[in-house]
Amino acid sequence: MPQSDPRTSTGTHEPLIRFDQVVKRFGSLTVLDRLDFTVAPGERVTLIGPSGSGKTTILRLLMTLEQVTSGVIWVGGEPLSHRYQGDRLVRANEKHQRRVRKQIGMVFQQFNLFPNMTVRQNITEGPIHSLGISREEADQRARELLEMVDLSDKIDAHPAHLSGGQQQRVAIARALAMRPKILLLDEVTSALDPELVTGVLDVLRTVAETTDITMLLVTHEMQFARDVSHRVLMFDHGRIVEEGPPEQIFGDPKEERTKAFLHAVLD
Numbered sequence: 001m002p003q004s005d006p007r008t009s010t011g012t013h014e015p016l017i018r019f020d021q022v023v024k025r026f027g028s029l030t031v032l033d034r035l036d037f038t039v040a041p042g043e044r045v046t047l048i049g050p051s052g053s054g055k056t057t058i059l060r061l062l063m064t065l066e067q068v069t070s071g072v073i074w075v076g077g078e079p080l081s082h083r084y085q086g087d088r089l090v091r092a093n094e095k096h097q098r099r100v101r102k103q104i105g106m107v108f109q110q111f112n113l114f115p116n117m118t119v120r121q122n123i124t125e126g127p128i129h130s131l132g133i134s135r136e137e138a139d140q141r142a143r144e145l146l147e148m149v150d151l152s153d154k155i156d157a158h159p160a161h162l163s164g165g166q167q168q169r170v171a172i173a174r175a176l177a178m179r180p181k182i183l184l185l186d187e188v189t190s191a192l193d194p195e196l197v198t199g200v201l202d203v204l205r206t207v208a209e210t211t212d213i214t215m216l217l218v219t220h221e222m223q224f225a226r227d228v229s230h231r232v233l234m235f236d237h238g239r240i241v242e243e244g245p246p247e248q249i250f251g252d253p254k255e256e257r258t259k260a261f262l263h264a265v266l267d
């Protein structure tokens with residue numbers, strides 16, 4: 001695990017992420033209901049809870065793929081979303097939104113690699129075009145990342161020639177190539193055959209152990225969540241029903257809804 005544990009840090013760090021009374025509705029459906037939580041820099045937080053409890057929506061709001069209905073999301077001390085001051089709508093600063101988006105990497109259930117590009121191009125195009133780094137530097141970084149995800153020999157392959165697990169490891173390398181401060185992982189192993197899951201989780205364990213990237217994870221891999229996260233948030237109907245360190249949530253849950261959920265997924 002990384003050198004400093006955000007849970008025990010005595011520093012006066014501002015939270016990196018703050019959800020402040022965030023409401024998200026889709027039509028008449030309230031998906032997030034006055035949600036408050038913070039994430040410290042370097043912290044790894046796992047979101048668990050039944051299907052439909054709003055976990056993916058939280059990640060999509062952070063990526064600005066969705067906008068809040070009300071409330072404010074703060075990232076790095078600045079509002080990410082539009083907000084009301086009294087009756088006045090204060091629009092989010094688009095420059096800040098773009099800056100934040102560049103700091104956030106996301107890996108989805110579906111790997112979403114560009115099929116017409118090689119592995120190398122998938123990893124290097126983003127840094128070259130969005131971060132403005134040289135092709136040589138991007139190439140060097142791609143090689144290092146491919147070594148980390150154990151795919152050095154696939155650098156010139158196309159995604160269609162890789163297994164699902166290999167494609168997901170490339171997707172992780174691609175996200176890391178953008179040097180994100182925050183990594184969002186949404187059920188990244190759910191679409192994989194069981195025998196390919198371990199390789200992907202091992203890569204993510206290495207990322208957790210060797211970097212101080214802040215991570216928000218949605219996963220059904222409870223042992224993995226237990227190993228890598230500092231804190232677990234249990235959601236139901238768009239609210240946090242219980243939160244705590246993984247040893248407590250998985251080993252000694254207090255809330256009936258947490259017990260029932262864990263019982264269902266661990267059986």
Ligand SMILES: Nc1ncnc2c1ncn2[C@@H]1O[C@H](COP(=O)(O)OP(=O)(O)OP(=O)(O)O)[C@@H](O)[C@H]1O
Nearest residue numbers: 026029031049050051052053054055056057058218
């Ligand atoms: N774009 C959308 N339009 C309408 N409803 C949506 C939209 N996106 C999500 N929802 C609904 O919002 C609710 C919360 O979805 P969300 O994907 O955040 O839940 P989740 O906790 O991640 O669930 P799962 O574990 O199944 O992925 C669900 O009822 C979903 O159908």
